[in-house]
Amino acid sequence: MKLLKMWSQRLILLLSTVFLFVISNPQPVRAAETAGINVGDTGFILVCAALVLLMTPGLALFYGGMVRKKNVLSVLMQCLMVMGLVSVQWVLLGYSLAFGPDIGHLIGGLEWLGFSGVGQEPSGTYATTIPHMAFAAFQMMFAVITAALITGAFAERMRFSAFLAFILLWTTLVYDPVAHWVWGEGGWLSGLGALDFAGGTVIHISSGIAGLAAAVVLGKRIGYGHNPILPHNLPLTVLGAGLLWFGWFGFNAGSALAANGLAAHAFLVTNTCTAAAALSWVAAEWLDHGKPTTLGAASGAVAGLVAITPAAGFVSPLAAIAIGLLVSPVCYLAVSRLKVKLGYDDSLDVFGIHGVGGTLGAIATGVFASMAINPAGADGMLFGNWHLLLAQLVAVAVTWVYSGGVTFLLLKVIELFTSLRVSEEEEEMGLDMALHGEQA
Amino acid sequence: MKLLKMWSQRLILLLSTVFLFVISNPQPVRAAETAGINVGDTGFILVCAALVLLMTPGLALFYGGMVRKKNVLSVLMQCLMVMGLVSVQWVLLGYSLAFGPDIGHLIGGLEWLGFSGVGQEPSGTYATTIPHMAFAAFQMMFAVITAALITGAFAERMRFSAFLAFILLWTTLVYDPVAHWVWGEGGWLSGLGALDFAGGTVIHISSGIAGLAAAVVLGKRIGYGHNPILPHNLPLTVLGAGLLWFGWFGFNAGSALAANGLAAHAFLVTNTCTAAAALSWVAAEWLDHGKPTTLGAASGAVAGLVAITPAAGFVSPLAAIAIGLLVSPVCYLAVSRLKVKLGYDDSLDVFGIHGVGGTLGAIATGVFASMAINPAGADGMLFGNWHLLLAQLVAVAVTWVYSGGVTFLLLKVIELFTSLRVSEEEEEMGLDMALHGEQA
Amino acid sequence: MKLLKMWSQRLILLLSTVFLFVISNPQPVRAAETAGINVGDTGFILVCAALVLLMTPGLALFYGGMVRKKNVLSVLMQCLMVMGLVSVQWVLLGYSLAFGPDIGHLIGGLEWLGFSGVGQEPSGTYATTIPHMAFAAFQMMFAVITAALITGAFAERMRFSAFLAFILLWTTLVYDPVAHWVWGEGGWLSGLGALDFAGGTVIHISSGIAGLAAAVVLGKRIGYGHNPILPHNLPLTVLGAGLLWFGWFGFNAGSALAANGLAAHAFLVTNTCTAAAALSWVAAEWLDHGKPTTLGAASGAVAGLVAITPAAGFVSPLAAIAIGLLVSPVCYLAVSRLKVKLGYDDSLDVFGIHGVGGTLGAIATGVFASMAINPAGADGMLFGNWHLLLAQLVAVAVTWVYSGGVTFLLLKVIELFTSLRVSEEEEEMGLDMALHGEQA
Amino acid sequence: MKKLEVIIRPNKLEELKAALTDLKVRGMTIYEVMGKGLQREQKQYHRGHEHLVDLYPKVKVELICRDHWVERIIEVILRVCQTGQAGDGKIFIYPLEEIVRISTGERGDDAL
Amino acid sequence: MKKLEVIIRPNKLEELKAALTDLKVRGMTIYEVMGKGLQREQKQYHRGHEHLVDLYPKVKVELICRDHWVERIIEVILRVCQTGQAGDGKIFIYPLEEIVRISTGERGDDAL
Amino acid sequence: MKKLEVIIRPNKLEELKAALTDLKVRGMTIYEVMGKGLQREQKQYHRGHEHLVDLYPKVKVELICRDHWVERIIEVILRVCQTGQAGDGKIFIYPLEEIVRISTGERGDDAL
Numbered sequence A, B, C: 001m002k003l004l005k006m007w008s009q010r011l012i013l014l015l016s017t018v019f020l021f022v023i024s025n026p027q028p029v030r031a032a033e034t035a036g037i038n039v040g041d042t043g044f045i046l047v048c049a050a051l052v053l054l055m056t057p058g059l060a061l062f063y064g065g066m067v068r069k070k071n072v073l074s075v076l077m078q079c080l081m082v083m084g085l086v087s088v089q090w091v092l093l094g095y096s097l098a099f100g101p102d103i104g105h106l107i108g109g110l111e112w113l114g115f116s117g118v119g120q121e122p123s124g125t126y127a128t129t130i131p132h133m134a135f136a137a138f139q140m141m142f143a144v145i146t147a148a149l150i151t152g153a154f155a156e157r158m159r160f161s162a163f164l165a166f167i168l169l170w171t172t173l174v175y176d177p178v179a180h181w182v183w184g185e186g187g188w189l190s191g192l193g194a195l196d197f198a199g200g201t202v203i204h205i206s207s208g209i210a211g212l213a214a215a216v217v218l219g220k221r222i223g224y225g226h227n228p229i230l231p232h233n234l235p236l237t238v239l240g241a242g243l244l245w246f247g248w249f250g251f252n253a254g255s256a257l258a259a260n261g262l263a264a265h266a267f268l269v270t271n272t273c274t275a276a277a278a279l280s281w282v283a284a285e286w287l288d289h290g291k292p293t294t295l296g297a298a299s300g301a302v303a304g305l306v307a308i309t310p311a312a313g314f315v316s317p318l319a320a321i322a323i324g325l326l327v328s329p330v331c332y333l334a335v336s337r338l339k340v341k342l343g344y345d346d347s348l349d350v351f352g353i354h355g356v357g358g359t360l361g362a363i364a365t366g367v368f369a370s371m372a373i374n375p376a377g378a379d380g381m382l383f384g385n386w387h388l389l390l391a392q393l394v395a396v397a398v399t400w401v402y403s404g405g406v407t408f409l410l411l412k413v414i415e416l417f418t419s420l421r422v423s424e425e426e427e428e429m430g431l432d433m434a435l436h437g438e439q440a
Numbered sequence D, E, F: 001m002k003k004l005e006v007i008i009r010p011n012k013l014e015e016l017k018a019a020l021t022d023l024k025v026r027g028m029t030i031y032e033v034m035g036k037g038l039q040r041e042q043k044q045y046h047r048g049h050e051h052l053v054d055l056y057p058k059v060k061v062e063l064i065c066r067d068h069w070v071e072r073i074i075e076v077i078l079r080v081c082q083t084g085q086a087g088d089g090k091i092f093i094y095p096l097e098e099i100v101r102i103s104t105g106e107r108g109d110d111a112l
């Protein structure tokens, strides 16, 4: 209760600060209307941003269906809170850290705090045919979904206030810098020549590894391994997967940052890889235990979406089929075998799907990329260039180490101030009732 | 039964009339193809119209999850019927009333009945870079969602035939005129200088007040205040909120009526305010009773969307945060305190969220608006202009009085012909079974 | 079990083949970037393709809510598998069969296998303002939804492996040729002068008749006619209908293949007809048995969407109302009377809604079409031209016979290799548990 | 010791719970059941096909109590749940041999 | 008076209801339960992890009737619900002390 | 023959099922119920309005067994389900007159 009071006081403080800021804000953003703006690109990117925003509710349902009924609202709530927290953080601070003028190839400067200078005219640096605000809004949605992805790892047991603190800090200390390294003008990872079309490294690896670290730090759910913990509402999960598949077109095609041939290409290979991965997950199950499952089809689709994300603007449709056929069996082994062997409880397999699938996708990009598809990219191993694969491996390794390490530290630090897990009694009662006073 | 017969006979009559009309319709709409049409704007607005259409099913789920299980279908049914009735009314009559050539600043003329003259070329008056039909379709979706919003106020107790009559009359007698006053060429409220970017007054205040009036006229649900009446499926409600958030980008960004910098601006501030409002509702609850709720987060998001609607094209991102932080606590007090005090039973808080939130948003527009953001707008109080705030207050007051008064009268008149409420027995059995012969 | 092994070995084979192909693939697709590409059209069509993709999950929910709880996952699973299978088939083979260089007006050539030659520049033949890949991706979604529609006919009783084989063969042997006949350059049906704006014949009639044939071949579900088989989750069905309505804008407006006045026209009449049909289904029920149902409203909306599909680019808004008012009562009679009389068990009324509604829409196109709306179309009967109606009737008849006949044969052939139906025990247990080892 | 199985209309549950709590009866177990009785049938519709509904949602309240409480509880139930219309429900009374309270292992009257 | 608790396969409910109605038995209460018995276990899968399912959905029909009706009802149940396979279910018969009809306050046989 | 109605915390079901299976008790019927007892009330919130929750989800395990098994089963239940806190649940024991096995028509002990 005390903590709650403290937090709310801080919120009030924040509110007042913002207020004062607004009032004193002399000159918002001047609209040098339509200077160099391409209407077609702008409309496309705005719609893509909306599609990516929808992915987070989609994810909430995908995750929510997989937990036990007594915890479904807590999962939905975490996703809603991520939408709230990260959106506001992005406007106040995050966008500037990630995309602001580069400081030492490591981080963006504070020039764009509170979106000052981020206006209706195109930025000089990013997506020069659309309003700067459209680019920043599109990127905001990426930051939101990334943080939301992690929540699957600690579902059904994390304290709400610890969760809030974690998300805010993680976004600021992990997502924003890594986004800068890969996509920011001057970021050091893109300098290495690593390719990441729509966020395999920045989004899926970083959240997947963070999920693994969180699962390890928080420990297993009560009864995990003894009592079966089964999905309470798979239709919700399938609905979520459908919304994810839909929204992902905004994610990947939108990452062309223009409504051009490359966007069409990314769109097509995204769908193709996803389809192949849905099939190959089901095939893997069929071989392994004889029953193709609905959750498997949905999981495979998500694995395919993850794997094609870094590659979407660089590989051919046939390569997309190959990636799709590969990624699901690998992720399947990770969630059904590796997880048991290593003994962590990653509730909804954030690591097994996003960490593993994202890593596979990043490597596959190094193998299958072709400059015939995207002259701004590079040729992969199959086309005789080993350098790209190397760069991809470095980018992957860096993200693993950085995201894993900082997540671990962050949680340990938060643990000094407040317990990370709910009490045993609360966990048994279910987080919906215990934390939120609600029933699904 | 007799009434039903009567109604269906009327439907048959309508059908035959339309038939005759079609057959005799000599000259539909000539396609002076692409004269002055901007392809980028057109695609954008059509997609935005689809997004706004999706808001009504989204609202249906948002509402449907909040009622008791025995009434969920009746709520979904009302939303479906609104989509049907208002869409058809709009084509036959409504669009002409709202946007047709002005008559005395009060109402549109009947020139565009049945969409005659509304064609594939741009209108001379509205959104001159897109087909007139695209504008009219986009506006249609606004009329649909507005009427659908009201249904939350009388959920779980209204007779189906009275509901149908009410919606048809309300749309014709309240929505169409108010839309004309604010957005129609020559409408008197816009003449006053009031700003309403995407429909704070026209949509949220008018439906919110109508909801209040309807709740008062219909009276409380049986057991209200004694027996707890709790949501039966909050995941459905969260899903609905997610679809609303998504669709609202079409609503607000689309209201720029072009894929330009202003659309990007409206997009970004919409998301920002919504996020802040989700957080501040949760904070208000946390302070008030110690439990942040999922329904609170969803309700806050909707309140934020409502409040930013009139302001989206006029205020800065930081102002959007301020509006978001403000609107939720105010709405929270309205639904948790004011409602109890005044003693009306607004089933799903249409007034508390749309009426109150819309009013706050309209006033906030008068405070935070800045011509630096939209030269076609006006400066608000913060930028030294008190006139705008005054105009906003007048627009708000007019809408309150007009919508409240006409709604009240309408219901009283309908009550002369048929009872507004189902019987006690039907209410206890649940409207799904009693009215629709179905079970969820 | 043996069959499963066999199938999985085949999948592995496929995987290896694709792999070799990719590795040896010397020259994917050169990006002669933006030669003649219209950015506005491209963005619009990509978004429309995403909307159409969403229709299949939407359909999965629409269908899933209507079956008994023990079978809901099997329905969702079938839709996911269709998304997987047909997407991959389309890239490898289907697109080339349907749209590849014409062979004897009957089928496309194999030049575009594996999307070789389908690149980021516009095709010379189709949709010349957008990347060829965008057109191919848009068309892919049509192939997916068509196959998915059929699954409603044999829901709750088909074996999974037989289902997979059926879908793959049906798409290749029915959908691809029929699509070629109607939309492929040189196809013989379009040569006759038949109009099909967005797929009334190709999609709805062909799937509806296939559904009828499948229902007849598979026979009735156990207990059909004795035990009531009622929807287990109508809110899911309404949600699905909402997503269908939303996605259908991509379907119909996107079929203009450009963001122009015709797209706006198609958008508007789509919504109008759907709305009118939702109302008229409800009216028909009201007259027939006195209770307007939610499932009726949703079914009516879908029937309206089906009926306007072939007509969307050719008929006026008032004609759309007329079509909407007509189609629902006709479909209602088909599902409530005709089905009983003929005694087939089409589980979810694929024939009654898509077969019958599609046929009515195709005929209505022959009646109401007007060159004043689309100079590239033709005038219908009402405007003095009987030829079009005749062409429509021929196209309908051909599709009935071809799709019905081939579907029947296909199933009979598959039956030689494996039983089409699950065992009685599995059917009673429910397909979710029996086939997929899962519970909803 | 007796067991009372009380079948009531779902909307009476809150009131009955309150009335029983006033009587100091705290323990009870609630079941959601479907009941068929003298209540009039309803019709349900599915795409024009009619189905008779003769099962109505009911709530069953199960109460174990000492013998001399039975009449007092019946009285309360009748007071709260009687509308006088078919469908009000029934009270069924059964003998019971033994009670064990799991948390303490106590038996018999003490276990209540 | 006796109480019969009849556990059956869910898909037999409609038929049993009809057969009992033919016998003029109108009142009954239905429970959705999960049953474990001699029926073979099934396997359920969750991302490659196997779980045994030994609880099957069953329907319990609860019937209170006069003593001399018991055998007739058992006969009908056997006729309708017997497939001869494990999982067909059981009939459990219990003594009952009293019935009260809430709508009228009637007791005993009259309350049925 | 006796009938045991065992009300337990939902999360104890798996363990209890396993322990009973070890005892060679295979048949049982499971109900999802809501229980009110000595367990502390919780508060639920709905847009700022507070509602007391005094019904908790419980699982009822119903076991029919021979008389001499009763004590052994009680022992197992106490071992598995006792946490010592209010809310652990109760065991209610009832007499039973007859059993019929539907699949075979067998009666009495053989029907189990």
Ligand SMILES: Nc1ncnc2c1ncn2[C@@H]1O[C@H](COP(=O)(O)OP(=O)(O)O)[C@@H](O)[C@H]1O
Pocket: D007, D034, D035, D036, D037, D038, D039, D056, D058, D085, D086, D087, D088, D089, D090, E026, E027, E028, E029, E030, E062, E063, E064, E065, E101, E102, E103, E112
């Ligand atoms: N013979 C019976 N056996 C079991 N349950 C019964 C019996 N008769 C009635 N019930 C239960 O009691 C409920 C109310 O009975 P009903 O006949 O509708 O009204 P009334 O209370 O007027 O007798 C039924 O819905 C059913 O659940």
Ligand SMILES: Nc1ncnc2c1ncn2[C@@H]1O[C@H](COP(=O)(O)OP(=O)(O)O)[C@@H](O)[C@H]1O
Pocket: E007, E034, E035, E036, E037, E038, E039, E056, E058, E085, E086, E087, E088, E089, E090, F026, F027, F028, F029, F030, F062, F063, F064, F065, F101, F102, F103, F112
């Ligand atoms: N000893 C028992 N106690 C309580 N319920 C039982 C018992 N034995 C069986 N049942 C119930 O009866 C159902 C059918 O029993 P089962 O052994 O599967 O088949 P059979 O009818 O052939 O005996 C079970 O699912 C369970 O609900």
Ligand SMILES: Nc1ncnc2c1ncn2[C@@H]1O[C@H](COP(=O)(O)OP(=O)(O)O)[C@@H](O)[C@H]1O
Pocket: D026, D027, D028, D029, D030, D062, D063, D064, D065, D101, D102, D103, D112, F007, F034, F035, F036, F037, F038, F039, F056, F058, F085, F086, F087, F088, F089, F090
């Ligand atoms: N008198 C009673 N009649 C029926 N059920 C009871 C009774 N007392 C308790 N129960 C059931 O037992 C459950 C556990 O009882 P409770 O008082 O919470 O804990 P304890 O096991 O410590 O007595 C209750 O939730 C309720 O379902």
